Structure formats: C-alpha cells, structure tokens
Amino acid sequence: EVQLVESGGGLVQPGGSLRLSCAASGFTFSSYWMSWVRQAPGKGLEWVANIKQDGSEKYYVDSVKGRFTISRDNAKNSLYLQMNSLRAEDTAVYYCARENGGYALYYFDYWGQGTLVTVSS
Amino acid sequence: EIVMTQSPATLSVSPGERATLSCRASQSVSSNLAWYQQKPGQAPRLLIYGASTRATGIPARFSGSGSGTEFTLTISSLQSEDFAVYYCQQYNNWPRTFGPGTKVDIK
Numbered sequence: 001e002v003q004l005v006e007s008g009g010g011l012v013q014p015g016g017s018l019r020l021s022c023a024a025s026g027f028t029f030s031s032y033w034m035s036w037v038r039q040a041p042g043k044g045l046e047w048v049a050n051i052k053q054d055g056s057e058k059y060y061v062d063s064v065k066g067r068f069t070i071s072r073d074n075a076k077n078s079l080y081l082q083m084n085s086l087r088a089e090d091t092a093v094y095y096c097a098r099e100n101g102g103y104a105l106y107y108f109d110y111w112g113q114g115t116l117v118t119v120s121s
Numbered sequence: 122e123i124v125m126t127q128s129p130a131t132l133s134v135s136p137g138e139r140a141t142l143s144c145r146a147s148q149s150v151s152s153n154l155a156w157y158q159q160k161p162g163q164a165p166r167l168l169i170y171g172a173s174t175r176a177t178g179i180p181a182r183f184s185g186s187g188s189g190t191e192f193t194l195t196i197s198s199l200q201s202e203d204f205a206v207y208y209c210q211q212y213n214n215w216p217r218t219f220g221p222g223t224k225v226d227i228k
Contacts (some may be wrong), residue, residue, distance in 0.1 A: 045157075045208055046124065046218040050199040061216050095164055107212050109176065111164035 001027040001109045004096045010075075016086050022079040022096030022112055028073040030054075033099035033106055036081050038092035039114075046092075049081065050099065064090075080099070086119045106117030123147050124210050125220035133228040134199050140169040142223045144209035153213035156185055156194045159222075160205045168207075169194065199225070 009019040020036070035050040049070040050061045057068050063086055071083040093114040099106035123145040135142045144154070152172040157165035167176040169185035174194060182197040196203055204227055211222040 044221045045210070045217070047217045048193075079190065101170070101212065105153050105212055107167065107170045107210065108157075108165070111166070111171075115166055117197050 002098065004098065004110060005107055006094065006096050006112045006115040007118045009094065011118045011120065012086055013121050014087060017082070017084045017088065018117060020081040020083065020094055020096075020115060024077045024079065024096075024098075027071075027098070029077040034079045034099045035069060035099055035108060036079075037095045037097050037111075038090075038093045039095070039107065043092075045102070045120075048094070051079070071078035083117070086117075088119050091117060091119045100117060122216060123150060123214050123218050124193060125209055125211060125221045126196065127209060129223060130221070130222045132227060133226055135181075135228045136201060137198050138228075140196040140199055140203075140225055142196075142207055142225070143193040144187075144194070144220050146190045146192075146211055148214075149189045149222075150168050150211040150213035153190045153211045154185075154187070155191050157210065158203075158205045158207065159206045165208065191205035196225075 003025045005023045012018050036048040038048050039045050051058045051070045067085045071080045093116050095114045096112040097108040098110040100109040126145045128143045154172045156169040158168050159165045168183050169226050173185045184195045186193050206222045206224045208222045
C-alpha cells in the first residue's frame with residue numbers, strides 16, 4: 001500500500017524558516033517524480049515544487065522561487081521542503097504527492113494527509 | 122500559465138441523481154486533465170486522468186470526457202459518499218494548475 005506521511009509543520013513567524021518532511025513507503029520511491037502541493041485555509045490547490053527521481057531536476061512555482069528548496073533522500077525514502085523567508089501567504093496545508101504518467105506528463109496519483117504551516121506573529 | 126475554471130461553484134444534487142461538473146482551460150491541454158475529489162479534512166484523491174481514464178479503485182459511476190479546453194466529470198448516480206469538492210487539474214503545461222473546485226452538496 002502506498003503511504004505518504006508528512007511532518008514538520010507548525011507555527012512560525014514571518015521571515016522564519018521551516019523544514020517539511022515526507023516519508024514514503026509501499027512503492028519504489030526512487031522511481032518517481034515527487035511534488036509538494038499546498039492548500040491555503042478554505043482555498044483551492046496550488047502546486048509548489050517538484051523533483052526528479054535522482055534529484056537532478058527541480059521546479060518551483062514563481063511565488064516560492066528563491067525561498068523554498070525541494071530535496072529528496074532516496075536511501076531514506078524521504079522528500080523534503082526547506083522553506084525560508086516565510087510569509088503570511090505561505091500559510092497552508094502542505095501535501096506531499098507522488099507523480100505518475102509518462103513522457104513528462106504527470107498527474108498526482110497518491111497524496112499524503114498533509115501538514116499545516118501557519119505563518120503569523 | 123494556463124487558467125482553469127470550473128462551473129458551477131456549487132451543485133446541489135439529491136442522492137441517486139446525476140451530477141455534471143464542467144472544467145475549462147484557458148488554452149488547449151489536449152487530454153492531459155485530471156479530476157480529484159476532496160472531502161473535508163482529507164487529502165485529495167485522484168479520480169480520473171487522461172481526461173477519461175478512471176484511477177485504480179474508482180467506481181464506474183464516475184466518468185470523464187472532453188479534450189482541448191472543455192472537460193466534463195459526470196457522476197451517474199450520486200451516493201452519500203460522493204458529496205465533496207471536485208477539482209480539475211491540467212498537466213500539459215508548466216506550471217501545473219488546478220481549477221477552483223466545484224462543491225457537490227446534498228439538495
């Protein structure tokens with residue numbers, strides 16, 4: 001059974017930092033692109049960042065470029081999101097999601113339960 | 122960036138009735154369109170990918186259609202567990218973008 005379990009969320013002040021983790025199990029983690037997707041309270045879904053199987057390619061939504069860094073450790077079956085210079089508008093539930101598909105056309109077939117990040121003074 | 126729109130924002134349906142949800146892309150996304158279901162306090166769940174292919178374990182009452190810029194998700198006979206928010210998402214272009222969602226509630 002595919003499982004994705006996020007952790008690391010919490011309350012942080014504006015300008016602060018937080019590192020999210022996602023522990024994967026039930027599939028060959030190193031064979032899949034992985035993403036972070038967020039959802040602000042009461043709002044819709046927004047893709048944030050993704051990373052290639054070997055970590056050699058990373059992409060970000062414009063609003064987090066230069067502030068967030070996605071990474072992975074295939075030996076530990078883990079995905080990470082380092083979030084710096086946090087802003088109030090980064091407040092959201094952050095989901096880890098597995099990508100599936102082919103020919104660089106990927107949808108999100110499995111999601112974690114999410115971890116809440118609140119940026120507030 | 123491709124902008125996704127969904128209509129209606131809220132759909133009130135009685136159990137056993139048919140529900141038809143629409144999704145529109147600001148430019149063609151071919152058939153690279155997915156639908157997700159999200160219940161309160163839960164993560165999204167993949168229902169449909171490739172515009173019309175049901176994901177593993179998804180009941181046959183869910184069907185998707187369309188290509189290019191116009192897409193439809195149909196729930197043939199609504200069950201109690203189907204009342205939720207439904208999002209469409211394009212994965213043809215970067216960045217991947219989602220629609221704002223359609224809430225299906227009980228009439």
